[in-house]
Amino acid sequence: xxARVPKxxxxxIVVAVAVxIVVAVVTxxxxxxxxxxxxxxxxxxxxxxxxxxxxxxxxxxxxxxELYTEEERVQLDQERAELLGRDRRVERGxxxxxxxxYGSVFMSMKRTGRRxxxxxxxxxxxxxxxxxxxxxxxxxxxxxxxxxxxxxxxCKSGSTACAGGTYDATPSPRREEALARYNTARxxxxxxxxxxxxxxxxxxxxxxxxxxxxxxxxxxIVQTPGGVSIFxxxxxxxxxxxxxxMNGRPHLPATVxxxxxxxxxxxxxxTLVIDVTNFSPKWDxxxxxxxxxxxxxxxxxxxxxxxxxxxxxxxTVWTRPWTMREEFTRQNEKENRIYYxxxxxxxxxxxxxxxxxxxxxxxxxxxGKGPHPATKDNATDFVGVEDNPLAR
Amino acid sequence: xxxxxxxxxxxxxxGAAVSMYVTRTTTSGQTTRPARVEGRPNFSGIWQANxxxxxxxxxxxxxxxxxxxxxxxxxEYARVAAAPVVALGAAGGVPASLGVVQGDGQxxxxxxxxxxxxxxxxxxxxxxxxLKCYLPGIPRAMYMPYPFEITQSTNKIHFGYAFAVTARTxxxxxxxxxxxxxxxxxxxxxxxxxxLVVTVSDFNDxxxxxxxxxxHSEALTLTERFTLITPDVIDxxxxxxxxxxxxxxxxxxxxxxxxLEPNMQLLEYRCTDIAEEFMYGNLRRKPLVTRWEGETMxxxxxxxxxxxxxxxxxxxx
Numbered sequence: 001x002x003a004r005v006p007k008x009x010x011x012x013i014v015v016a017v018a019v020x021i022v023v024a025v026v027t028x029x030x031x032x033x034x035x036x037x038x039x040x041x042x043x044x045x046x047x048x049x050x051x052x053x054x055x056x057x058x059x060x061x062x063x064x065x066e067l068y069t070e071e072e073r074v075q076l077d078q079e080r081a082e083l084l085g086r087d088r089r090v091e092r093g094x095x096x097x098x099x100x101x102y103g104s105v106f107m108s109m110k111r112t113g114r115r116x117x118x119x120x121x122x123x124x125x126x127x128x129x130x131x132x133x134x135x136x137x138x139x140x141x142x143x144x145x146x147x148x149x150x151x152x153x154x155c156k157s158g159s160t161a162c163a164g165g166t167y168d169a170t171p172s173p174r175r176e177e178a179l180a181r182y183n184t185a186r187x188x189x190x191x192x193x194x195x196x197x198x199x200x201x202x203x204x205x206x207x208x209x210x211x212x213x214x215x216x217x218x219x220x221i222v223q224t225p226g227g228v229s230i231f232x233x234x235x236x237x238x239x240x241x242x243x244x245x246m247n248g249r250p251h252l253p254a255t256v257x258x259x260x261x262x263x264x265x266x267x268x269x270x271t272l273v274i275d276v277t278n279f280s281p282k283w284d285x286x287x288x289x290x291x292x293x294x295x296x297x298x299x300x301x302x303x304x305x306x307x308x309x310x311x312x313x314x315x316t317v318w319t320r321p322w323t324m325r326e327e328f329t330r331q332n333e334k335e336n337r338i339y340y341x342x343x344x345x346x347x348x349x350x351x352x353x354x355x356x357x358x359x360x361x362x363x364x365x366x367x368g369k370g371p372h373p374a375t376k377d378n379a380t381d382f383v384g385v386e387d388n389p390l391a392r
Numbered sequence: 393x394x395x396x397x398x399x400x401x402x403x404x405x406x407g408a409a410v411s412m413y414v415t416r417t418t419t420s421g422q423t424t425r426p427a428r429v430e431g432r433p434n435f436s437g438i439w440q441a442n443x444x445x446x447x448x449x450x451x452x453x454x455x456x457x458x459x460x461x462x463x464x465x466x467x468e469y470a471r472v473a474a475a476p477v478v479a480l481g482a483a484g485g486v487p488a489s490l491g492v493v494q495g496d497g498q499x500x501x502x503x504x505x506x507x508x509x510x511x512x513x514x515x516x517x518x519x520x521x522x523l524k525c526y527l528p529g530i531p532r533a534m535y536m537p538y539p540f541e542i543t544q545s546t547n548k549i550h551f552g553y554a555f556a557v558t559a560r561t562x563x564x565x566x567x568x569x570x571x572x573x574x575x576x577x578x579x580x581x582x583x584x585x586x587x588l589v590v591t592v593s594d595f596n597d598x599x600x601x602x603x604x605x606x607x608h609s610e611a612l613t614l615t616e617r618f619t620l621i622t623p624d625v626i627d628x629x630x631x632x633x634x635x636x637x638x639x640x641x642x643x644x645x646x647x648x649x650x651x652l653e654p655n656m657q658l659l660e661y662r663c664t665d666i667a668e669e670f671m672y673g674n675l676r677r678k679p680l681v682t683r684w685e686g687e688t689m690x691x692x693x694x695x696x697x698x699x700x701x702x703x704x705x706x707x708x709x
Contacts, residue, residue: 038430038546045545191677193668202664220561222543222550224436226425229543229550231559241552241559243541243658258660260557282665333547336567340560341574345664346526346598355675362677 031332032303039225042270044298047220047338048306048328050211052113055390056324058125062116066125076112079389084109094153112390114327118210120309121323127286134287134317140180145379147172148188152377161380171374184284188379190358193351198284200351202344205238206283207260207276208294208310210326218331218338221298228265228272237344244274252278257290259283272298288314304330354378429544433586433620436544438651438658441535441628444489448604449644450499451491457484458516458603475691476517486603492535494629494643499606505637512605520603524671525663527558527575529599530592531614531630531644539651541658549581549588554661562590570594573610588618609636624650 037043062068068076117125130138146165149155150172155162175189186197198204209232211217216233223229228244244265252262262278276294279285285292297309306328313321331337358378364370428434447458457473457480464470477484491497501509512519522528528536533553543550549562562581570578577592592614600607615631626648633641673681683692 039426045548193665193672193676201668203662220548220550222545222548222561224425224429224434224544227436227543229541229552229559231550231552231561239559240557240660240662241550243543243552245657249655252657252659256659259662260660334566334568336563336570340570341527341576343527343575346575352672352675355672359675359677 029332029335029337030304030329033330035300035303037223037225041223041225041267042272042300043223044221044228044272044300044306045223046333047218047331047336049216049218049331049337050113050326051110051329053110053390054113054115054118054326055388056118057127057391058117058119059390059392060124061392062125064123064125065116066120067114068112068116073112073114076389080109080112083389094157115325118324118326119322120325121311122320128318128320128322130287130317131315131319137180138287144174144177144179145185145187147174148374149377149379151372151375152188153375154377154380159380161377169375171372175374181289182282184282186379186381188374188377190354190378193355196351196354199236200354202238202348202351203259203282205232205235205240206285208285208296208312208324209234210308210324211235216339219328220338231338231340233339237347239340244272251275254278257281261292261294270299272296274298285312286317288312288317291316301327306330427623430546432544432583433588434544435542435549435588435618435620435626438539438541438656439626439648440537440539440651441646442649443492443535443646444487445492445535445644445646446532446537446602447486448489449491449493449602449606450604451493451497452486452489452604454488455486458486492644492646494645498642500639500642502637502639505607509605509607512600512607514605516603516605519605521599522603523667525556525667526598528553528555529575529595530560530577530579531616531632532599532601533558533560533576534616534628534630534648535646538661539656539658552658554658555663557660557662562588575599577614584617586619588616590614590616590618592616607637608632608634611636621647624652 031046033046034043037045058065119125119127122128142164146155146162149162150165150168151170152162155165155167183194183196184198186200187195189195193201209219211234216235218233220231221228222231226246228246229241230244231239231241233239240260242260242263244263246265248266249264251264252258256262257278257280259280259282261276261283263274263276265272265274267273274294274296276296277292279288279290279292281290283289283292291314293313295311295313297307299307299309301307307325308328309323309325311321311323312318358373361370361373361376365372425436426434429436444452453469456471457477459474459476460471461474462470463472473480473484493499499509517523522532522536533540533551533555536553536555538554540551540553543552547563547565549564550559551562552559558576560576560579562579564581564583567580573596574594575596575598578594579590579592581588581590583589593612595608595610595612597608597610597612612632612634614633617627617629619627619629621627627645628648629643629645631641631643632638669680673679681691
């Protein structure tokens with residue numbers, strides 16, 4: 001015990017000295033790193049995260065302006081702080097309140113970043129128009145999902161989750177239909193594991209890797225001469241790793257599809273450019289599937305910063321390619337600020353429970369002991385999500 | 393400023409290129425790579441064990457399946473394939489091996505642990521975490537029948553595994569321990585001459601060593617030794633300590649081979665959805681397997697012969 005105090009003190013002194021040295025550039029948790037590897041390639045290594053919240057699309061009032069003023073950031077943070085802890089639950093005791101129990105305590109909220117939007121191209125910071133075929137596909141998909149809700153309290157109560165649909169006490173005959181494409185989102189039907197959303201099945205982490213409101217937003221890059229690998233923890237308990245193929249060989253044959261695509265990288269000056277194709281039709285990024293094509297650009301912009309830019313292309317979904325940009329900050333190596341073992345799948349009791357409860361509800365109904373399963377909503381969550389000042 | 397940086401980068405690249413090519417280079421695997429990284433042997437590339445350790449670390453003869461049942465005889469050697477693997481025929485059997493356990497070839501279990509290991513083997517389908525696509529743990533991930541890729545830097549070495557698309561980082565620099573116990577362990581490395589020595593700790597008790605039910609507790613610590621014996625072969629040796637399960641430390645050893653195909657790259661084996669039918673198939677509204685009793689599993693298989701199948705008809709003559 002006696003020996004422990006000086007040790008602690010020594011620790012404090014070391015930290016104090018370190019702070020004096022790096023305080024000009026680095027805030028707590030961050031750590032500067034070299035810009036070039038010992039073997040002369042640009043150095044992208046370390047643990048990187050985004051410390052700020054940035055909306056995907058820019059609010060119209062900012063026009064073509066990419067960055068907020070400092071005053072605007074302070075103002076937005078104030079408005080957002082007021083929403084923290086606000087009760088956004090729907091009526092207590094209702095079906096929808098079960099999901100609403102995931103309150104603002106569960107959601108992480110970070111300070112507003114510099115960028116008015118992740119989207120930097122088109123210049124207005126808004127997603128380009130979708131193609132007519134995608135609009136049709138999305139509308140048909142939505143109509144199907146709404147139809148599965150039509151006999152539930154959600155539609156009867158006029159919830160926004162039923163927007164576009166009307167209540168009908170008779171369960172939809174469409175309940176027996178197979179979807180036109182592989183399901184990736186929640187629906188009010190749990191006939192099979194494939195009816196589950198990718199999130200419920202622990203399959204939702206993927207590219208492009210910006211991370212989200214739940215769970216991690218970390219990536220570790222390790223380089224070797226001629227090689228780059230990235231480990232991701234960017235979603236609720238779902239991690240993955242990728243090895244960038246840097247030998248100039250062409251992409252995989254079209255018959256080989258992967259959840260995380262096929263990454264081919266090259267150095268262009270100080271930028272790592274990665275071309276990603278061969279995505280699986282089971283993966284969905286905003287409607288894009290096997291035709292998704294990403295061009296990622298990774299570039300160091302300072303001792304603690306790394307710029308990540310990704311151009312998203314899929315002519316079957318969008319009328320033009322579009323680009324997002326974000327700056328990541330380098331995290332302390334000793335503190336090892338990344339969680340390597342997001343164990344969504346290893347601890348997934350929720351998903352089999354969803355399936356089992358669906359079977360029990362069917363059994364109860366068949367025995368005349370319960371309501372028709374289609375009259376219960378087992379799909380909707382986060383209704384009544386508050387208005388977001390970053391999207392206003 | 394940008395220009396100066398670029399000049400520095402180029403100068404560095406030229407310098408590095410010169411030092412690269414005075415040493416042996418290898419074009420196998422992913423990229424042309426130097427034989428050494430900052431003075432250390434370069435383990436970067438795609439590797440795979442080529443043995444039967446994933447079935448059983450210990451010496452064993454071939455058997456009819458990973459799950460077997462008594463046939464006409466009560467003898468252990470006369471057991472026949474059981475329901476879950478019978479449909480796979482000879483592809484479902486377990487190949488023989490001389491084992492990878494060093495010394496007397498025995499795993500020094502305590503008496504209590506040996507009973508658990510036996511029960512694990514008998515309940516393999518329900519208990520083996522590999523079947524559920526859970527994180528495989530170390531050392532198992534090193535000799536599963538899937539490739540893995542090493543990306544070796546100066547302060548960190550990344551191991552990326554095809555199985556479960558998972559990874560571990562070997563820390564060569566100072567690092568804090570993990571916030572909780574782990575499936576893949578906490579790996580801290582150092583150089584002993586040209587040998588990479590990695591101590592792995594902070595495990596949970598949920599991973600196994602193989603498909604034979606060999607297991608450990610959360611007290612497991614590993615000392616791995618990686619030594620290049622040729623540019624394309626690593627001598628891999630692991631000393632396993634776990635005083636709650638074993639009476640003494642024991643060691644396994646095997647070569648790891650470089651995947652030499654010129655177009656080799658690590659392809660993902662994201663088994664989360666691959667394991668779904670196994671884990672949740674019994675919860676389908678219309679089960680694809682009609683009888684299924686998990687824990688411990690009973691599966692009924694109906695053999696459907698296509699009408700007019702000439703081999704079936706021939707056998708029936």
